[in-house]
Amino acid sequence: MQSIEEVTGGSFVIGPASLYTNLKKLLKAGLIHEKPGEKSNQKVYGITSRGIEALEKEVERKEHMIRLAKRALDTLDRGEKP
Amino acid sequence: MRYKYVMISGFAFSDKADMRKLERLAQRGWILDGVTSLFYRLRKEEPQNLQYTLDYQSEYDEEYFRIFQEANWTHRATFAEEVHIFSAPDGTVPIYLDAIEESEQYLPVIKSGAIGGVLSALFLIALLVIMRFTNATGWVGHTLLCLLVLAWIAFVFCFFPCAGYLFRRLRSLQRERQKV
Numbered sequence: 001m002q003s004i005e006e007v008t009g010g011s012f013v014i015g016p017a018s019l020y021t022n023l024k025k026l027l028k029a030g031l032i033h034e035k036p037g038e039k040s041n042q043k044v045y046g047i048t049s050r051g052i053e054a055l056e057k058e059v060e061r062k063e064h065m066i067r068l069a070k071r072a073l074d075t076l077d078r079g080e081k082p
Numbered sequence: 083m084r085y086k087y088v089m090i091s092g093f094a095f096s097d098k099a100d101m102r103k104l105e106r107l108a109q110r111g112w113i114l115d116g117v118t119s120l121f122y123r124l125r126k127e128e129p130q131n132l133q134y135t136l137d138y139q140s141e142y143d144e145e146y147f148r149i150f151q152e153a154n155w156t157h158r159a160t161f162a163e164e165v166h167i168f169s170a171p172d173g174t175v176p177i178y179l180d181a182i183e184e185s186e187q188y189l190p191v192i193k194s195g196a197i198g199g200v201l202s203a204l205f206l207i208a209l210l211v212i213m214r215f216t217n218a219t220g221w222v223g224h225t226l227l228c229l230l231v232l233a234w235i236a237f238v239f240c241f242f243p244c245a246g247y248l249f250r251r252l253r254s255l256q257r258e259r260q261k262v
Contacts, residue, residue, distance in 0.1 A: 001149075001152065001153050001175075002152075013175055013179060014179065015153065015175055015176050015177040015178050015179050016149045016150045016152070016153040016155055016177050017137045017139075017150075017177035017178050017183075017184075017187070018177070018178050018179065018180060018183050019149055019153075020139070020145070020146050020149050020150075021139075021183065021186070021187070024141070043145050
């Protein structure tokens with residue numbers, strides 16, 4: 001959770017219940033897999049090839065949405081008052 | 083060590099109110115220590131400003147509690163192997179930040195309540211039909227009446243909590259739709 005906050009510069013925060021349920025969902029869907037951790041009670045997860053594929057598709061989808069949104073913004077007549 | 087017991091109001095309808103009550107008690111030094119089938123058990127400690135929350139998770143392991151601990155949420159009690167109560171200092175990040183995700187935790191409870199409610203309702207109807215057409219008297223009549231009461235109790239205990247959680251889930255979905 002702390003590392004998510006650090007990586008995203010504090011713009012994305014996740015609660016422990018959300019993290020646990022999402023980890024279980026990703027594991028069930030075969031998008032991540034369990035790896036042995038440094039400590040015996042620690043679980044480490046790695047992304048699977050299926051997970052990478054799903055992530056790439058999602059990034060592509062989001063990029064497409066952003067392109068469409070930018071195009072829509074460009075066509076707006078900003079001088080016009082509502 | 084001093085303990086006191088406070089009645090559980092029912093998780094399906096007033097869990098939030100119960101959590102606020104536990105917070106007020108923590109300010110007076112009564113900290114949640116466990117739960118029985120009807121009561122919260124509180125232990126006398128130093129007064130603390132705590133926030134309490136509740137999570138539904140039937141498929142949990144050590145990692146579940148470790149993740150909560152890392153986020154500063156201390157496990158206080160588990161009810162019926164499914165309802166977990168946690169506490170944290172004021173200002174700690176909530177266990178869910180998304181209302182839809184939060185309401186997803188009720189889905190297994192809604193499902194089991196619905197199955198139990200339908201089965202007990204069918205049993206109830208079958209008993210009423212049998213009683214109507216057989217006019218059973220004596221010990222058979224008494225047995226049927228006892229079964230009818232038991233089926234009614236089972237129906238009430240399945241249907242109403244299920245309706246409560248379903249209402250909560252629908253309210254979360256509606257709130258999220260209004261945000262958009």
